[in-house]
Structures are given as structure tokens and as C-alpha cells.
Amino acid sequence: MKEKGVRELPKVELHLHLEGAAPPAFIRGLAAEKKEDISGIFDEQGGYAWRDFWHFLKVYEAATSVLRSPEDYHRLTLAVLEESAASGVVYGETFLSPDFCGGRDPGAWREYLHAIREAADQAERQMGITLRGIVTCIRHFGPEKARETAICAAETAGDWLVGFGIAGDETVGAPKDFAWSFDCAREAGLRLTAHAGEWGGPESVRAALTDLNPERIGHGVRAIEDLALVDELAERGTVLEVCPGSNVSLGLYRDFRAHPIAELDRRGVKVTISTDDPPFFHTTMAREYQELHRAFDWDEGQFGRIARQSLDAAFCDADTKARIAKLLEG
Structure with missing residues (x-):
């Protein structure tokens, strides 16, 4: 498969921090x-x-x-989606934080969210890329601020804001400290994801599954160090939002060949491919595909399967999934 062909494959990305994707x-x-x-x-x-x-x-x-105003975030969203669309992304979910958008004030958060969604709608018309939002609390900001973030998320849950999660420094606090926030989001109808298994090791994945019960885990790659956990993830159908380039850049693995994504996939875990904070890690979705092709000889069929698996794991509604599925078949 030619590398140019890799770039043109339609892609689904589930793990992208909006601010972290700022060029x-x-x-x-x-x-x-x-x-x-x-x-x-x-x-x-x-x-x-x-x-x-x-x-x-x-x-x-x-x-x-x-980034201090809704207009700044409108411009940011357009800049980020332009980069994503250039890599062949047809559907993406991005992490948003009321901590950065209005200081967790519900009224201010609504203004920021409106600006982001307006930009996303514009990008969909002009670039053909569909975006949905996932609110994340910031782990190292503590559980009390996470509660305020969860309330912001619950009050704006709907067809565009579809999920809730947690990001930040995994070494601070424990997942159970954020159970109230996750329960609040769950009751509002939001789907759940949690960063774990990047710096905290496999035990952090177990703790997230036990105490927060998310259907997706952000990263989760350190689960490979505990094969019983790998089997549990496969049996539960828990989806891993894997960001290989980020993991390599941050030094978790020496290169793509040493990355466990292929082994996790072989053992039946549902893996997806994302960029995390792409300019920080000198990557794009096209580069992720190119490097995985080089490392594991993945072909168009494998990438197509993972794209469909990613769409199945997306938090958007059924009508949106059906529309994106046609683009993946395309």
C-alpha cells in the first residue's frame, strides 16, 4: 500500500484534545x-x-x-479541523474543558460551547469533517473542580456534546475521587471515557474500570503488562483510544515497532487510532497510519476495520454513524 494511499483513507479519531491540537x-x-x-x-x-x-x-x-474568549475558540476549532481534514479524518471527537472555557462558570461555558459548535458546523459544510465534543475534567485540578466541570457538562449534554471523561496527570489522586462527577455525567445521558494506563500502569486501568465504569479508556496501553487485564478488556468490549505517536514521543515505547497496539489488537482488544495532542508530538492522523503501516505492515483492510471499529465506539447518535459509515465504505 502506498503512503499516499494511507493519507487518503477515511479516518475516525476519538482521542484529540482541542487545545493540544492547536497549531x-x-x-x-x-x-x-x-x-x-x-x-x-x-x-x-x-x-x-x-x-x-x-x-x-x-x-x-x-x-x-x-485562548481567552469564545471567538478565540471558534478560530481554534477551525484551525484544528483544517489539519484533521487534511489527514483524511471524516469524523472526530474532541476533548473540551470548562476549566479553560470560562472557568467552569455554566453561563460562560455555554458561550464557549456555542462558538466551538458554530465553527464545527462551518467546518462540516466547508471541509466535510464531522465533530462532536467530550467534556473532560482535569485530574490534577482535583475532585471539587471536577464536580463543577461535570455540572457544566450535564447542563449542556445533547446531540453535539456527547461524552464526559477525565484527563491530566494520572499520578494525582485516584479514579474513585471522581466517581461523583462520572455519576453526574452518566445520569445526564453522557457516554464515558477515562484516561488511564499511560503513566499509571495496568493498575490504573483496573481502578478506572472498577470505580468509574467507562466504556472507553484513553490510552490504556500499559494494560499489556497484565495479560489477565488484557483478556478482561477483550471480554468486556472496552475500547482503547490508542495514540501510538504520543506514546513514542513521550518515551513510553522506543518506536512504533515496540508499541503494543498490534498485540492488543491480536488479543481481541478493541483498539482505535488517534493523535492526542498532534503538534506537540509532531504527528498527524496520516502519519499515525503511515508509521503503523511501516511497523506492522497493516494494509487498507486492517485500517478499514479499525476505522469501522472506531465508528462503532463513537459517542454520536445512530443517524450520524450511518452517515459516516457511508463515507468509510466510500
Whole structure:
């Protein structure tokens, strides 16, 4: 299969942080407009500069600091979706946080959400890419702020805002600390996902499954270290939102060949492919596909199967799934 063909394959992405997908040039331009000096977060080539995961979180929050209005988020959403569409993504779900969009104030959050959704609708008309939103609480901000975030999510749940999850530093607190927030979101009809099994090891996946009961796990790749857990994930049908390029860039695995996505897939776990925070990790959905093709000789049939599996795991409604399914057959 030619690499150009990989780029053109229709793709479904389930694990994308909206702010983390901001092109560096977009953030630099916004900072210049606001006369903010955040030059320290960029390298000599103009990309984001970070040393390790915890420094990455600091750089991420510094970049996000120049996004201060609904209009900023409208522009951000268009910039991100333009990049995704160029990689062949036809359907995506993005993580949004009221922590960054109005400081968890429900009224302000509604204004930000309206601006993001307007941009998503514009991108769908102009670029042919469909987007839905998943609210995430930020783990290292603590459970009390997570409750406020969950209330924002519950009050705006619907056909566009379809999910709730948790992101941030896995080493802070425990999943059970956020059970109230997940129960609140569940009662509002939101579908659930949780970051685990990236830095916390397989035990963090078990804790998330036990205490939060999500149907998807963000990352989850460290489950490979516990084959009984792998079997449990396969039996439960829990979907892993796998981000290979992110894992390699952050040093979890030395390269794509060493990444466990193929072994997890072989053992019956439902895996999907995403980029996480693509410009931070010098990746795109097209590059993820290219590297997986090189590492495991995955072909068009394998990628098509994973795209359909991803669509099955998407949190959108049945009508949207049926429309996207036709694009995948295309």
C-alpha cells in the first residue's frame, strides 16, 4: 500500500484534545495579537518545546493561556479541523474543558460551547469533517473542580456534546475521587471515557474500570503488562483510544515497532487510532497510519476495520454513524 494511499483513507479519531491540537503558528499569532510573550514554549523551529510529560503539561497550559474568549475558540476549532481534514479524518471527537472555557462558570461555558459548535458546523459544510465534543475534567485540578466541570457538562449534554471523561496527570489522586462527577455525567445521558494506563500502569486501568465504569479508556496501553487485564478488556468490549505517536514521543515505547497496539489488537482488544495532542508530538492522523503501516505492515483492510471499529465506539447518535459509515465504505 502506498503512503499516499494511507493519507487518503477515511479516518475516525476519538482521542484529540482541542487545545493540544492547536497549531503552534496559530498560538504564536494569537499571543502576538494579545501582546503576550510566550516565546519560551517554542523551539528554534517554531514547534512546542517540552522535556517530559510534566513539563509538557506546563507548556500545554501556557499555550492555552492565550485562548481567552469564545471567538478565540471558534478560530481554534477551525484551525484544528483544517489539519484533521487534511489527514483524511471524516469524523472526530474532541476533548473540551470548562476549566479553560470560562472557568467552569455554566453561563460562560455555554458561550464557549456555542462558538466551538458554530465553527464545527462551518467546518462540516466547508471541509466535510464531522465533530462532536467530550467534556473532560482535569485530574490534577482535583475532585471539587471536577464536580463543577461535570455540572457544566450535564447542563449542556445533547446531540453535539456527547461524552464526559477525565484527563491530566494520572499520578494525582485516584479514579474513585471522581466517581461523583462520572455519576453526574452518566445520569445526564453522557457516554464515558477515562484516561488511564499511560503513566499509571495496568493498575490504573483496573481502578478506572472498577470505580468509574467507562466504556472507553484513553490510552490504556500499559494494560499489556497484565495479560489477565488484557483478556478482561477483550471480554468486556472496552475500547482503547490508542495514540501510538504520543506514546513514542513521550518515551513510553522506543518506536512504533515496540508499541503494543498490534498485540492488543491480536488479543481481541478493541483498539482505535488517534493523535492526542498532534503538534506537540509532531504527528498527524496520516502519519499515525503511515508509521503503523511501516511497523506492522497493516494494509487498507486492517485500517478499514479499525476505522469501522472506531465508528462503532463513537459517542454520536445512530443517524450520524450511518452517515459516516457511508463515507468509510466510500
